[in-house]
Amino acid sequence: DAGVTQSPTHLIKTRGQQVTLRCSPKSGHDTVSWYQQALGQGPQFIFQYYEEEERQRGNFPDRFSGHQFPNYSSELNVNALLLGDSALYLCASSSIGSGNTIYFGEGSWLTVV
Amino acid sequence: DAKTTQPPSMDCAEGRAANLPCNHSTISGNEYVYWYRQIHSQGPQYIIHGLKNNETNEMASLIITEDRKSSTLILPHATLRDTAVYYCIVRGSGTYKYIFGTGTRLKVLA
Numbered sequence: 001d002a003g004v005t006q007s008p009t010h011l012i013k014t015r016g017q018q019v020t021l022r023c024s025p026k027s028g029h030d031t032v033s034w035y036q037q038a039l040g041q042g043p044q045f046i047f048q049y050y051e052e053e054e055r056q057r058g059n060f061p062d063r064f065s066g067h068q069f070p071n072y073s074s075e076l077n078v079n080a081l082l083l084g085d086s087a088l089y090l091c092a093s094s095s096i097g098s099g100n101t102i103y104f105g106e107g108s109w110l111t112v113v
Numbered sequence: 114d115a116k117t118t119q120p121p122s123m124d125c126a127e128g129r130a131a132n133l134p135c136n137h138s139t140i141s142g143n144e145y146v147y148w149y150r151q152i153h154s155q156g157p158q159y160i161i162h163g164l165k166n167n168e169t170n171e172m173a174s175l176i177i178t179e180d181r182k183s184s185t186l187i188l189p190h191a192t193l194r195d196t197a198v199y200y201c202i203v204r205g206s207g208t209y210k211y212i213f214g215t216g217t218r219l220k221v222l223a
Contacts (some may be wrong), residue, residue, distance in 0.1 A: 002155070033210070040214030042216060043211075056208065056210060088154060101147070101162060104149075104157045104158070107154075
């Protein structure tokens with residue numbers, strides 16, 4: 001049973017560029033959430049997607065956007081990258097069947113230089 | 114959203130029980146207590162959750178006080194592989210976001 005998978009695992013971008021991160025949910029899950037984790041901090045909620053719609057959003061600017069596909073996979077897009085966007089980006093999936101308990105992938109490390 | 118308070122760090126001898134406390138004094142009736150852990154900045158790993166009653170699974174036990182204002186995660190026989198940051202989270206049934214604090218850094222000593 002494959003868990004949550006994310007790609008790429010590491011990437012380096014230049015300030016001002018755009019980045020797309022990808023996530024495949026755990027088998028049987030239909031809901032995807034994205035979190036940002038800066039070094040030494042706990043993860044912070046960015047948004048959650050369900051039925052291809054953004055269902056809830058955290059306190060992040062519009063530069064952060066997402067998408068969910070019919071197969072429940074998801075993308076996180078960040079435009080106009082800032083140095084402060086350097087972080088571990090975590091995808092988590094869930095379903096009503098899992099009691100809405102979320103299960104995380106291993107994350108994508110983004111470094112902005 | 115209820116907030117949680119955890120000690121920043123704890124040590125535990127290998128083979129002994131690790132008891133990790135969490136204070137959530139502002140918790141409301143429909144909010145669950147969740148525990149996750151994170152090893153070496155890998156993705157957080159789900160451990161256990163509960164509403165009112167004590168819970169046990171293959172990884173740990175969760176003890177919630179009767180007034181629900183605090184809880185304790187118990188790892189019955191800690192191993193070196195249990196060294197990690199442990200997060201206590203309170204989540205209401207009407208929200209989809211998990212609010213993480215800075216957690217407790219547990220170090221299991223040989």
